Amino acid sequence: MAELAVEGLVHVYREGGIRAVDGVDLRIGSGERVAIIGQNGSGKTTLVRHLNGLLRPSEGRVLVDGVDAAGLTVAQLARSVGLVFQDPDRQIFAGSVRAEVEYGPRNLGMRGEALGSAVESALAAVGLEPEARTNPYDLGASRRKLLALASVLAMRTKVLVLDEPTTGQDERGVEQVRAVIAGAHGEGRTVIAISHDMRFVAEAFERVVVMRAGRIVLDGSPERVFRGDAWGALASTFLEPPLAAVIGERLGLGSTPTDASLIHALSGRNAGAPPSAG
């Protein structure tokens, strides 16, 4: 049974009548790591907000573990699906970093040692342990964003949904986010993320869903979605493959969406040749 199933989903915003999601079918299995990409305004955020009930379908339905989300409250869905907003300031409100991270799991009924360890491990995952007593607004924007991630991680939901988790992060921050995703994956949790960072998408996810104008136009592995024959479809939603994929294709190395896969393919090709004089 799929953990999440979106069936014939349409979402029309009442104000303005914009059809932001226009017929999406998507099944995401337990433990999958799925990136959702697409141009600005293609419906990515609208789609994922249905997964925890923040938005409700105009048509179609969303099933969480086989149960129609229409019959579940946001509070009930929050036990299964944790959503981290793009803008951390939409969710941060507590007076200290620890209180902020405690709020979610406490609301789910966690207490005592279970609560303490959920909070500690979430803070450790994003490198904010030394800042436990700091006021969130004394952190810079990039660390507030990691704090928002920690506060959802601490709820230990089976599904994590991250809306543009790497924006505003420096190189190390992006690595931290990748480590969080790998860790959640290791625990068998499902991770879904929206991103415009194609390198991050290729390196941290095993499946890429491409949206255009409220619909899914491509769905497959990074090797498949960033392969030369898919570039036309990518370009139709104003996306470009990672540079490693472009170079791999130019050099006839096959699909090399990540830096590591490109370097590996180059090393393999050179292995048979005499060592370079350079």
Added chain:
Amino acid sequence: MLTLEAVSYRYAGATRLSLREVSLTLGEGEVVGVVGRSEAGKSTLCLVASGLAPRTLGGTLRGRVLLDGADSSGRAMHEMARDVAIGFQNPGTQLSGVATTVYEEVAFGPMNLGIARDEVLRRTESSIDALAIGALRDRDPDLLSGGQQQLVAIAGLLALSPRHLILDEPTAQLDPAGTRLVSDAIKGLAGGGVSILIVEQKVDLLAGVCDRVIALDEGRVALDGAADQVLRDPALHAMGVAEPSGVRLRRLASEAGLAPEVIAGALRAEAWSSADG
């Protein structure tokens, strides 16, 4: 011309300085990129250069900020705003919150500066064109996606027609097409003599638009030089700052024992790697 002379800045209530002895000149038509790790002082530099710090934010500033050679410390914020515009990372901070359509939002800034109606309309149209948001002109800014709001916010800045423009991660939420529109807009403004200071994590964008790049580390200027020099400097990677994609791939290839020319040819042929000539 906008000049910072040995500027140090401490936020109100903070124990440490966020900027330390930063000197920087932004010449007419010059585009200067700023890179650095998180909390290296990049956003603070934007706030100081725009005049918001300390005028609106309080805190303590040492050193001088000069506009066209004149000390700006006596100018009130509304007087600074005529010459220097700032775009924030989060469009939610930027948008007026009072406009009911994208068109009104873009026109809001120049209207507020008391500019003649015909000129406001002309600027609004051309800014909407520059960022290709014509299809959104009658939409409510509050109901747009984050990336669309970011484009609208930047159009609003263009419509101000500032002589100096400070941009703090203007493309954080933008897709590659939106990023390119912003990049083209920056080049167009610089061509018209506007001085631009731009903070970005997307170093590939900086490589394409900047004349100069400075790297901040713990509030100090750690590197300062021609964009192609600084963006290739190995110190950047050591500092924890992302390198342009082409530079990174060449480094990885060399670390793997591959000859740099293995991918150099492919990079040169590639329009995507604007960092590499």
